[in-house]
Amino acid sequence: MNVLLVEDDRDVGDYISSELVAAGHACVTKYNGEDGLREARCGGYDVLVVDRMLPVMDGLTLIKTLRNGGFNGPILVLSALGEVDDRVQGLHSGADDYLVKPFSMVELLARLEILSRRASAPTTATTSYTVEDLHMDLLNQQVSRQGVALNLQPREYKLLEYLMRHAGQVVTRAMLLEHVWGYHFDPQTNVIDVHVSRLRQKIDKGFTPALLATVRGAGYRLGPER
């Protein structure tokens, strides 16, 4: 994955770029809005990571300008501003995702991978997902594994759908809360874990291989064991 990072804080920028490189990606860093804009127009990047507070041109303006110019690539905004209004503002300006500083690197990586995958995915409507021997029929809302029909609660179904849509990628708890439950909040306890383990009971118990794995310190991944 080719990442363009626009961040004026050198420490943060160096940290992110070294982490991305360590994870096997390529990262180019620009330190102000104008340079970032120019570089983005050059093309060749799978995803943009833009900080809000930038000198010369601020992050949101950069994004708006890019979008107005026809840029369709995925953009993630990094910001120390975390209020709902700030989030909404960020997403309205054309960003695809919004991450509040300080963030966990795992979270950033997971989201970037999903964003870049989404961009390159086919735009035709999907009618089903298949992961190994697990099959989800979206039209009839049925799930089966190895031919055996699985009985899922509505929420479990939604959870599985999200996991299958991002099969093979790490999905963080925050992402699950946002996309499966539709709320952005900090749970006091790991209530998500219980939901996931229930789902795992249904789809993995009695079948091999185990598909739903917990990635320690990060989240979950649906897919064959690596």
Place this chain on the structure above:
Amino acid sequence: MKVRKVLRSITFRTIARYVVILSATVFFLLGALYGYFSYTYFSDLSDSIVDEIDTIKLIYRGQSLAGVEQYIEDQRAHHRINRFYYLVMDAQGNKVAGDLPAAPSYREFSGGWLGFQIDLLEWDGQVEADFLARPTALDDGFEAIVAGNYADAVEKTGLVFSTLFRAMFATLILGLTGGFFSAATTLSRFERLKSELSTVIRAGPGQRLHVAQEMGGVRELAVVMNDVLDQMESLMQGVRRVSDNIAHDLRTPLTRIRNHLSQLHSGLDRATEEDVEGIIAECDELLTSFNALLRISALEAGSALAGGTRVELASLLRDVVELYEPVAEEKGITMVVSDAGPQYCLAEADLLFQLFANLVDNAVKYTPAQGTVAVRLQARPAQGLSEGAHSIIIADSGPGIAPADRKNVFRRFFRVEASRGEQPGHGLGLSLVQAIVQYHHGSVELGSNNPGLLVRVKLPLA
């Protein structure tokens, strides 16, 4: 304005005291003057009567009765007003000369003085006149009485003084009345200041008293109070800023540590891996604490919700319950949610979700197995906030919160002693609940579910 309150006020008492003392002093002065004036007048009068008696005596000695008669005639002719009146009687008491009627009824004073009243012919008719008289014995058994008329002067003086007294009395009454109204005005200004101050304190740190419309001492007081409020506000902000800075400055390095641990994690053996996971989990807990703290501060420091989106409460509560249902089920707790149809309020959905998630999380955490947690959206209308409000109840069958602790549990990092060691938690859940509720112009109350805790959240209508 309560009359008694005005009468008891300092202003009225001061004015009343002053007016009374002034009046008493003036009364006293007037009285003294009157007394002095009377005394002097009578002194002069009696002295002049005595002189006249001596004159009569001399005349009698020199010219006998005829001379006295002539003298009396002369006096009458020459002095129309302010003259003496005479009576000469023989030994038998018959009138011999003079112009006083014989033997008027006398009043005897001490020292040989007599006083009587007779009608005098005045310019405008008959007037009763008072006389001061002194008898004296002439030779040969004759007796002469010289009398002076004092009614005139004294009466007029009396009139003057009585007018002055009445005026003084009127002043006294006017003074007290004026004092009453002036005290009432001052008192009402203080009342207004007092009620304004109460409103300001209840409204929050940003408010101030309106100084421009006050005057004098009250204005100075208002200015001083505004200074106090300024200080209070900056102190409060200072305290918040410190804890915010701490949270903020510690959050970044902590995140970095966590991130590094995350990377370390992959290249380790099993045992160390688990240790590292434990450390990462603790880091995450700390970070959650910091985030919660910062969110609470941000909510409290900023202005309350203005605008927001229409949030349907029944479905939001169902979502919360649905999220926690598996956790409850694992513990053997029954969860119930009920509502009476859709109800809307203006809010930020994520914050409301956080609010109720925290409450439900607490309920599930503290309720023992086989217990119940009920979430109820009560049918409208409900009393509480003006014009009705949404009322949401979260009731559990756990140990509840003792009335003594109920005030404290909303404080940051507060944990009831009994739970401190047993249950996980950082003590910020309820603080965040309260901050969110207040941000939405609502309220939260704690009560007893007999047994258990009953939390009632009120939110304004959309």
